[in-house]
Amino acid sequence: MSQTFSLAIDAMGGDNAPDIVLDGLELAAERHPKARFLLIGDEARIGAMLARRPRAAKLCMLRHAPGVISAEMKPTAALRQGRNSSMRLAIDAVASGEASGVVSAGNTGALMALAKIVVKTLPEIDRPALAAITPSARGDVVMLDLGANVQCDARNLVEFAVMGDTFARAVLGLTAPSFGLLNVGSEELKGDERVRQAAEVLRESHIGPNFHGFIEGHDIAAGTVDVVVTDGFTGNVALKTGEGALKLMRDLLRQVFTSSVPARMGYLLARPALDRLREWMDPRRYNGAILLGLNGVVVKSHGGTDATGFAHAVDVAMDMVTHRFNDRIREGLSMLSTPARVPVPATAPR
Template sequence: MSQSSKLAVDAMGGDHAPDAIIAGLDIAAERHPQAQFLIFGDEALLRPILAKCKHLTGRYELRHAAEVITGDMKPTVALRLRDSSLRRAIDAVLAGEAEGVISAGNTGALLALSKIVLKTLKGIDRPAMAAIAPSAKGDVVMLDLGLNVVYDARNLVEFALMGTVFARIVLGLPTPTFGLLNIGSEEGKGDETLRAASNTLRESPIAGQFYGFVEGHDIAAGTVDVVVTDGFTGNVALKTGEGALKLVGDLLRQVFSAGPFAKMGYLFARGALKRLRETLDPRRYNGAVLLGLNGVVVKSHGGTDALGFAHAVDVALDMIANDFNSRIADALTAMDHAILSEAPVPNQNG
């Protein structure tokens, strides 16, 4: 990561802001010694907290923002707050003062402000939200997770392109596989939009990475590295998975506290259970990314603690360091050239 890499931070967004946000930044600063931070929020509140952070010393610039976008504020209202910590952080990306922005605050406000202020990359019709989830074979990328309820085949193709680039950067996979989430794996399944997207992808530059259609159980099985779907379906799948993980954790606690023999069994299984808990720790998967915008935009879970926020910062800095948007632009150019080369040549004698 270059010395000029800088992340704009909304320090006032989130259930545990600003303490958890700044503590998370301090953890991330130790992991990324060359990163710089542009922090927005209530200066009177933030300065005493920042003074206790040894890894952030000399690595940040603090800018006062008089307004705060609350978690229950409607996006239409948030758009009118020009001096909010979230708006100022996004404006810094637009002005070129930072290469990305992170917030644990109001999701709707972050989406609305990012789309209006930063706008989408050239060639991207709609941005998509991507995040990482656990699977039997390792981490899996899922997108879209809630931005696009209305979509077409071109949007799914764009999501696939952005998702594979994201997986290369964040998961370190040179040629990640991907699939379209469907109600069945057979080619004839799904609606016309899914089938049209599948046909385009099978003729695209990333056709070799395309698995085909996948079903809901394939997400946890790790059948592919990237699961591509629309925002409505993706959000339902993500929330269902989160609920299932919580249920497993609750059941395990009940099982191992059911009686003296169960508690004895816990003593023997404690090491394995610790590894399981670390693997399924939701903080490890914190940091959803809005792909397709002119700048890196990362949404941290609002209720996360410092460690979880630090992971989201890790994701943002990885995206910046690997020049994510330029790689998306290259992938789009290759896709467009492939589509144009296959288009029928007009009859010049007409």
């Protein structure tokens, strides 16, 4: 290959694949006309479909994959049985250097397992972290880890902070993103030893001036910081709680504005403002969770998204490739002074 593909695309992953994948690439092609996509899937099925999407067809090279990893397949089964699947071949392209990153809307557990085993982590990273962008009162916020690591030590949290800082700079365009460690209180003595130890290291690090300190759950929606750092167990619970709260708010608004004739009239008056609120809370704007710390860009699109959401996941991946995300992670970790690096405890949870 004389030129590396920008992204490998799993054409068969997701609830409505390959249609939404191809429609999403058609939208993404308009925003990234210089990109090159390696589209992997059932050639007989998607060849004619791709031809009907001229912008995407111009940027894609199609590669056949005879297998598909289903949404129900367990990660261990995907590792054993999915070698000829569209997801595995897309990840293989990243591992071999043929593509700089991969986007898939397929099985989340399988994607994470395959990425960790096949692509592997950067030499400087102990564990990868799952990150995503969420809305707040002050704009978009980065959260990590969101479930890749249920248990973490202080070293992991320090590495997550460096990766989150780099991600916010690359994807959100922030020059000096603030960040905080999610804790049970904002006071310095709150939390367990690993959180306090991570905070001590971060205060002395090159990103220390942007370290807000400890934050609490309400600070996520308030936008107190640009990057929220936590372990995967806490992060996943916080994320799902936030998603549930947004859904509850939408349901309550629907009930309120359909409860009576005056309420329906009030809806007509409030509709322009509600349309802006709906656009701001549109989950498609935040589609694309990223597995950070790997030897390549790995982006997971929501399996039930539409073309607009999948295109946003491609946008996120392209931002990371364009801004040399992994190189910047290496640079950030190298700036942590040797004494400040937190060693892995002999009994570190795995």
